[in-house]
Amino acid sequence: MTDCIFCKIINGEIPSYKIYEDDVVYAFLDISQATPGHTLVVPKKHVKDIFEYDEDLAAAVFARIPKIARAVKASNSEIIGMNILNNNGKAAYQSVFHSHIHLLPRYADDKFSM
Ligand code: 5GP
Ligand code: ZN
Numbered sequence: 001m002t003d004c005i006f007c008k009i010i011n012g013e014i015p016s017y018k019i020y021e022d023d024v025v026y027a028f029l030d031i032s033q034a035t036p037g038h039t040l041v042v043p044k045k046h047v048k049d050i051f052e053y054d055e056d057l058a059a060a061v062f063a064r065i066p067k068i069a070r071a072v073k074a075s076n077s078e079i080i081g082m083n084i085l086n087n088n089g090k091a092a093y094q095s096v097f098h099s100h101i102h103l104l105p106r107y108a109d110d111k112f113s114m
Pocket of ligand 1: 005014016017028029030031032040086087093094095096097
């Protein structure tokens with residue numbers, strides 16, 4: 001999609017700090033880090049939200065989450081946990097309408113609350 005900010009990030013038209021990339025997903029640091037290392041995993045295929053995934057895309061994207069989560073965790077020994085979140089629709093606080101999964105590292109005494 002030409003006017004999608006995450007498609008532009010995937011295509012390199014908008015800069016991002018890349019964490020991981022393969023043929024299915026692109027993972028990069030969130031521009032507004034809820035906690036240090038806050039990463040977004042996005043399917044390269046433009047799908048708006050979880051309701052647009054077919055089984056093959058879901059299997060491919062979600063199969064990659066543990067590996068990327070381990071890489072983020074390994075990047076900082078202070079990470080002691082991780083929330084994995086996926087917002088779908090304005091009512092659920094989705095603000096970018098190219099589906100993405102938040103990897104939110106947790107630290108002792110961090111101030112993040114959901
Ligand atoms: P949502 O609210 O849709 O679940 O999450 C969207 C996320 O995308 C937000 O956490 C926001 O900070 C992040 N975001 C929005 N625009 C950009 C951008 O241009 N670059 C990066 N790296 N993250 C972005
Ligand atoms: Zn897109």
